[in-house]
Amino acid sequence: AQSVTQPDIHITVSEGASLELRCNYSYGATPYLFWYVQSPGQGLQLLLKYFSGDTLVQGIKGFEAEFKRSQSSFNLRKPSVHWSDAAEYFCAVGARGGSYIPTFGRGTSLIVHP
Amino acid sequence: DVKVTQSSRYLVKRTGEKVFLECVQDMDHENMFWYRQDPGLGLRLIYFSYDVKMKEKGDIPEGYSVSREKKERFSLILESASTNQTSMYLCASSTGTFSSGANVLTFGAGSRLTVL
Numbered sequence: 372a373q374s375v376t377q378p379d380i381h382i383t384v385s386e387g388a389s390l391e392l393r394c395n396y397s398y399g400a401t402p403y404l405f406w407y408v409q410s411p412g413q414g415l416q417l418l419l420k421y422f423s424g425d426t427l428v429q430g431i432k433g434f435e436a437e438f439k440r441s442q443s444s445f446n447l448r449k450p451s452v453h454w455s456d457a458a459e460y461f462c463a464v465g466a467r468g469g470s471y472i473p474t475f476g477r478g479t480s481l482i483v484h485p
Numbered sequence: 486d487v488k489v490t491q492s493s494r495y496l497v498k499r500t501g502e503k504v505f506l507e508c509v510q511d512m513d514h515e516n517m518f519w520y521r522q523d524p525g526l527g528l529r530l531i532y533f534s535y536d537v538k539m540k541e542k543g544d545i546p547e548g549y550s551v552s553r554e555k556k557e558r559f560s561l562i563l564e565s566a567s568t569n570q571t572s573m574y575l576c577a578s579s580t581g582t583f584s585s586g587a588n589v590l591t592f593g594a595g596s597r598l599t600v601l
Contacts, residue, residue, distance in 0.1 A: 380525070403588050414489070414575055414592030415528075422588075461527065465588045472518070473588060477527035 373398040373464045375476035383482040384452050392447040392479050394436075394462030403465040404445040405473055406436055410458045418460075421445065432456070457483040488512070491576050491593035498600050504563040506596050508576030515580060517559035518590065519543075519551060522573040531574075534559055566600045573597050 374397045407415040419430025426438040436447045459480050463473035492507040516535050520528040530543030532551040540551050552560045577590040
C-alpha cells in the first residue's frame with residue numbers, strides 16, 4: 372500500500388519569500404502524485420498533479436513541484452509567497468482499486484507573515 | 486466546473502442520534518468519496534462508491550454507513566452518533582476512467598459535525 376509523509380506540520384514564511392513544502396512517498400510502482408490546497412473554511416482544491424513525463428510540473432497560483440524518483444519526493448515550491456497563500460497543503464499519492472484512490476498526507480499548515 | 490455540494494456546513498447533534506450527511510455532485514462522476522478530517526491526522530477515507538448502489542469500505546468505516554441510490558448523491562450515515570465522531574467531513578467525486586485524468590478529486594466545502 373502507498374503512504375505519504377509530510378514532515379513539516381507548520382511552516383512560517385514572510386510575504387515575498389520563497390517556499391518549499393516537503394512530501395515523501397512510498398509506493399511500489401510509478402506513482403501518481405498530487406498537491407491540494409485547503410483555504411480556511413473550504414474544501415480541497417487541486418494545485419497540480421504528476422502522472423508521467425516531465426518531472427517538473429506547473430500548477431495554478433504560481434506553484435510548481437518536482438518529482439524526484441531517486442529521493443521518493445514531490446516537493447512543492449513557489450518563488451514568492453503572497454499572504455493569500457496561507458492555507459493547509461496536502462500531498463497525495465495514488466492509487467488502489469480501479470478508480471485510483473489517492474492516499475493523503477497529514478498536511479502542512481502554511482503561515483504567512485506580512 | 487464540477488460542483489460538489491454538501492448540504493449542511495455545520496451540524497450539532499446529541500450522542501445516540503442518527504445523522505445524515507448529504508453530498509450531491511453535478512458532473513456525472515462515477516466515483517464518490519467520504520473523508521474525515523481531523524487536526525494532525527489529515528484526511529482519512531471512510532467509504533467510497535464507484536457506481537450506483539456500490540460501496541466499498543475505506544480505512545475507517547466503523548460507526549458509519551453510506552447510501553448511493555442515485556449517481557449524483559452519496560450519503561454518509563452515522564447510525565448512533567458518538568462524541569468521537571465530532572469532526573470535519575469532506576465529500577469528493579471523480580471520474581472513473583484513468584486515461585481522462587480521473588484521479589483528480591473534486592471536494593465539497595465540508596460539513597463540520599459536533600456531537601455533544
